[in-house]
Amino acid sequence: MDIFIVNVALPTIKKDLHATDADIQLVIAGYLLGYAVFLITGARAGDYYGRKKVYVISMCCFTLASLLCGIAQTPLQLNAGRALQGVSAAFMVPQSLAYIQMLFPDQSARARALGFYGSVAGVASVIGQFLGGFLPDIHFSNELFSHLDGWRLIFLINVPLGIVAVYNACQHLKEHKLLKTGSFDVSGVVLGSMALLGLIYPLIRGRELGWPLWSLVLLGSSFLLLYLFVKNQQVKMKRGVPVLIDFKLFYYADFRIGLFIALFYFIAQDSYFLITGLMLQDGLHVSSSETGLLFVFQGLGYVLGAVGSLVLIKKYGKKVIQMAVLLMMVSLLLHVFLFSAAKVDWYLSYPLLLMYGVGCGAVLPSIMSLALQRIPADLAGSASGLYSTIQQAAVALGIGLTGGVFFSFLSEGASKTDFVNAYMGATALNVLALIGVLFFLYRLPEGGKGEDA
Incomplete structure (x- = not known):
């Protein structure tokens, strides 16, 4: 939820902190940079020092970093806090995926668990996008809180949630058997x-x-x-x-191809939220809360797509994912036509974002399941860390490349036409990335053999 909740609030943060375009890119990319750089390290740390211990410590650090972001007074302070959030998440998230691998040793049960994990991410995206739009529009009349800008709440809300998560982890998670042989790499x-x-x-x-x-x-x-x-x-x-990386993972064909699918998919996914949020608020002058409401429909579509794909993929296999990617591509092209119209028909925007969300929901949890479902439990930490590293590195790459194309069309006092051209150029890059997803889905064996001969 942490990325989704920030995306919609970026224009408000930019104005309040007098940030540059690069500062705003780093609000997302700085988090992802810390995340991607330390993900494999975080996954292996859980193997050696205990997944419960690493999870609890990293959640405490994440909660502290969220507090620092919430009280930041300059772009540098905010981005330093975001980088610390990313590093903390890098040690925290792989433990969650590894626990799924441990608790569900049966392949079919694990696939369902991973699908549910992805569906929860969809629910988080709905909540995050709504709060990311709603909270920045909050203005306190009480003198005590008059200097508390609404966007700060998107970080401060993590503080009580983090405390609850730490308490529950201490109470209910069980420690796994540690790797006693050798030393940390x-x-x-x-x-x-x-x-x-x-x-x-x-x-x-x-x-x-x-x-x-x-x-x-x-x-x-x-x-x-x-x-x-x-x-x-x-x-x-x-x-x-x-x-750090067990190369036996690459004996699994579906894992190898799944990494390429994740690379191209995540280049497109989060850069879409960056450029669409900026297009709506800075290009079309839509309010933060209205933008958040629009993105809620995308999130609802994600949940529908994730739940529906769990049933359909069992019957039709990877064809469901391929059709979902095509749906995303068509939706992106329709976004360009909608935003470039002389008068934007907002009643069309809601089903359009819903359609894009359905495509995302059918793809994201499914590709994660395809990549990880055949990995044995003893390789779970390394596999989840490598997959998540590719995922977050791809998101950062998308923010850098697609965001870079978008900002290259803009200058001070940019008009709606400038924003439309920027959106068109950036969207073309995302469509190319989705074509890459289709190519590697085509290469993926329908039945998915566990290992190469």
Whole structure:
């Protein structure tokens, strides 16, 4: 919910903190950067130090980071808090996925559990998008709270929720058997984290700064570091030393292809919320609460798509996901026609966002289930960490690339036509990403063999 609730509030935050376009991109991308860089580390930390212990500590850190975001007075302070939120989430989320792998060893039961997990994400998106639009429009008349801007509540609301989550985890979660052999892969953590940081950060900041030399050097070095990371892991596996990524995961064809599907899908998903929220509020002058209400229909569609796909995929297989991706593509093209009209028909916007949401809901939990459902429990931590890393890195990549295309069309005092052109260019990039999803879905075996020969 944390990403969804922020998306709609971005224009309000930008005005209140006098932030730049790059600052606003980093409100999302900074969170994702901390998330993606430490996800694999977080997953393996749960294996070595205890999933319950790591979950509780990271939830406490996330709650503290949310408080810091809520009281931030400058864009730098806000983005520092967001980065800390992302790092905390990187250690927290893989434990949730790993617990699903542990608690549901049966493949069919695990698939249902993962589908339910994805459906819960849909409910969270509905709540998050509504609150993200509603809370920024709140203005307190009481003198004590007169300086408390409504958008701050989207972060402060995490504080009581975090306290409740920590209490319930301490009371009800059971610790799993720890890995006692070997030591934690520190060199793998350093190389992997530096490679991801070197790739994602310059993609976010480089465009606005005119691609200075340091950004190009970082991009080039990230590929070298990634190569060294892979070699480091392969050598350690041959020596029988514990590694950050267990390459046995890549024996599973559906997991390999599922990572590519996730990469292209998540490039499109969250960048859609960024550019659509900015288009509605800054381009078409729709209020924050009205924008939140529009996105609620997208969230409702997500829930309908997620629930319906659980039944349909059993009968029709991956064809359901392919049709859902096509539905998303058609919906994106209709978005462009709707927003470019001389007079926007808002009655058409509600079913249009609902349609897009149905497509998202049928795709997102299904591709996660396809990628993870055959992974054995002993590889659960590594698999969930790698999948989530690809997911969040793809979201950050989408924010950097698609958001970069969007902002490249805009300047101070941009007109509606400028915003429409920006939206059209950015949406074209998202459609290309969804074409990539279709390609890899086509490559995915219908029955999905567990392992390659």
